Amino acid sequence: MKNVTELREQLSQVFYELRNNTVKHTDAAELANIAGKMINSAKVQLEYYALRKETPTISFLASEEALLPRKAKNESK
């Protein structure tokens, strides 16, 4: 998982599998726990920059489209 969009996709997949009983709920709980840790670490990073009054782009929070260079973006359009 490189960024938050991937994390979201992973979590939604886990939730889907959990509903279909294809994943043990202990495993799902562990995954949710790890996801919580990742979210909290992102939060801490946000807090750090908020206290320093800086607004850099955090690679974990920026989606793939935002990270792409402009040329590539225009080509995809």
Place this chain on the structure above:
Amino acid sequence: MPKTIEEKKAYLKEYYVKNKERIKEKRKIYQTKNREKINQQSKEWAKKNFEKNMDKVREVRRLKKIKYKAKDPQRYNELLKKWNLKCQRAVVEELKDSYVQRLLKRHSVIKEVPQELVEAKRLQILIRRFINEKRN
């Protein structure tokens, strides 16, 4: 027979004044017979024209509120409390953005939380709740 629109209007007004009671009675009978149909039609109309008459509707609601509050303030306060509690519960149960943002902003100095982070947190809470439900 009246020919122009004004003449027609005057004729209809005169007719209404002459047969006022009979028309009212007829209307009442029709309304009692077709109450469900009329209610449904009015609901549909209100739904369709809500955006058009939003200011009017808001004004009517505001006036009703004031009237109700003046009539029985204690009951009004009770109902308001109940309504607020219901809304708060709905926000928590449906995991609305405001609730998830509140969770993320708790004990921190962050003013704005990115939407992507909110959605990830929402999914995490959903999984946790689902597992807790299963365990219980």
